[in-house]
Amino acid sequence: MFLKLFWSFFKIGLFGFGGGYGMISMIQFDVVDKNGWMTNSEFADILALSQMTPGPISINCATYIGYNQGGIIGAIFTTFALCLPTILLMAIVITWLFKNKENHYVKALLSSLNPIVVGLIFSAGVLMMNKENFVGFESVIVCTIVFVATFFFKVNPIYLIIMSGIFGYFYY
Amino acid sequence: MRLYFDLLTTFLKIGSFTLGGGYAMLALVEQAVVRQKKWIDEDEFWKMITIVQSLPGVFAVNTALYVGYRIAGKAGAAVSFLGAVLPSLVIIGAISTCFQEFRENETVMKIFAGIRPCVVALILAPSVKMFIKSKLSWKFLPIPILVAAAVVFLKMSPVYIIMAAIICTIGWEYLKIKDIDKKSTDNHEEDEAADDDDEKNVEFISSKKEND
Numbered sequence: 001m002f003l004k005l006f007w008s009f010f011k012i013g014l015f016g017f018g019g020g021y022g023m024i025s026m027i028q029f030d031v032v033d034k035n036g037w038m039t040n041s042e043f044a045d046i047l048a049l050s051q052m053t054p055g056p057i058s059i060n061c062a063t064y065i066g067y068n069q070g071g072i073i074g075a076i077f078t079t080f081a082l083c084l085p086t087i088l089l090m091a092i093v094i095t096w097l098f099k100n101k102e103n104h105y106v107k108a109l110l111s112s113l114n115p116i117v118v119g120l121i122f123s124a125g126v127l128m129m130n131k132e133n134f135v136g137f138e139s140v141i142v143c144t145i146v147f148v149a150t151f152f153f154k155v156n157p158i159y160l161i162i163m164s165g166i167f168g169y170f171y172y
Numbered sequence: 173m174r175l176y177f178d179l180l181t182t183f184l185k186i187g188s189f190t191l192g193g194g195y196a197m198l199a200l201v202e203q204a205v206v207r208q209k210k211w212i213d214e215d216e217f218w219k220m221i222t223i224v225q226s227l228p229g230v231f232a233v234n235t236a237l238y239v240g241y242r243i244a245g246k247a248g249a250a251v252s253f254l255g256a257v258l259p260s261l262v263i264i265g266a267i268s269t270c271f272q273e274f275r276e277n278e279t280v281m282k283i284f285a286g287i288r289p290c291v292v293a294l295i296l297a298p299s300v301k302m303f304i305k306s307k308l309s310w311k312f313l314p315i316p317i318l319v320a321a322a323v324v325f326l327k328m329s330p331v332y333i334i335m336a337a338i339i340c341t342i343g344w345e346y347l348k349i350k351d352i353d354k355k356s357t358d359n360h361e362e363d364e365a366a367d368d369d370d371e372k373n374v375e376f377i378s379s380k381k382e383n384d
Contacts, residue, residue: 014228014229022331045272049271054191054263055187055190055259055263056190056194060260067264067265083229086234089227089229090234090241105341108342109338110222114219114302116315116334118302118316119320121198123321123323123324124193126320133291133292134289142289144293151297157203164290166286
């Protein structure tokens with residue numbers, strides 16, 4: 001059982017690309033469709049919770065599912081399984097990169113991937129501009145103010161998050 | 173020892189405030205690592221993001237590992253990884269007994285209604301900044317826009333976009349080197365007829381590099 005959990009999340013960590021939301025569908029397939037560890041509505045609950053607690057969504061999701069299946073040990077197990085491929089891969093890639101910083105292909109790849117990564121991160125932000133996150137014109141105002149504050153005035157993002165939370169508490 | 177402790181507390185703080193997914197961490201890491209602690213300069217930071225985002229795995233974990241490794245070697249990577257993951261584990265453990273109550277709690281919902289649009293801005297702003305700091309000319313602006321459009325409207329998976337870009341760049345650079353060797357000029361056919369957008373991207377960049 002722990003082994004199965006481990007294997008599922010190891011696989012997801014290895015093939016998951018481009019941030020949390022791509023991984024979510026993979027987790028859903030493994031957890032709900034393939035292994036039947038939980039129902040679809042249970043999974044939807046867990047997903048909602050993952051978005052509300054701090055940390056990357058995919059890790060939160062893995063932690064909840066692990067906790068659900070095997071308590072604290074299960075949670076540590078799934079979290080670690082999800083991160084392990086990343087850790088191994090990063091170990092190889094980073095050491096290799098530091099050695100080959102001046103390589104012609106490495107330099108070319110870095111400069112051509114740069115604008116593509118900009119587009120990918122931007123799209124992650126655009127995808128979040130949905131009805132769930134933007135409940136009204138106030139949301140647009142909050143988003144604009146935060147953008148200006150962080151982009152032009154370099155305000156610490158932590159203060160901006162706390163202030164938006166306080167605004168939400170008193171306004172809604 | 174001091175440095176490890178510093179790394180741990182920095183990433184604990186970042187991990188605790190990463191709300192709404194890993195990308196929200198970008199602005200927090202930049203603030204802490206580049207502006208406050210000045211561990212990494214801005215130029216290198218955005219290069220790092222390029223590498224980290226092009227690899228599989230959890231973006232936030234990759235970032236923590238890279239920063240930790242860059243500042244304090246393997247032990248540094250382990251420490252910053254722990255710092256980034258621990259808040260999730262602790263908080264989930266803490267609210268595990270009242271999952272449902274937490275989700276339906278009115279105060280929590282109000283606070284999050286305020287935070288969600290803030291998180292969107294915290295993802296958009298660094299991506300714009302990243303483009304400006306990359307010192308690419310405005311001619312290249314269509315690339316990120318096309319990529320974003322491909323993901324948002326065509327629901328294209330980032331994996332294919334990144335892989336196509338890698339293949340095209342290596343192919344293009346390889347042909348260029350061969351060209352110089354043979355001193356023949358008409359060798360510029362690309363093998364991949366696959367992705368129009370991406371091929372254009374790579375051509376843009378390569379031609380820019382040739383101009384330089």
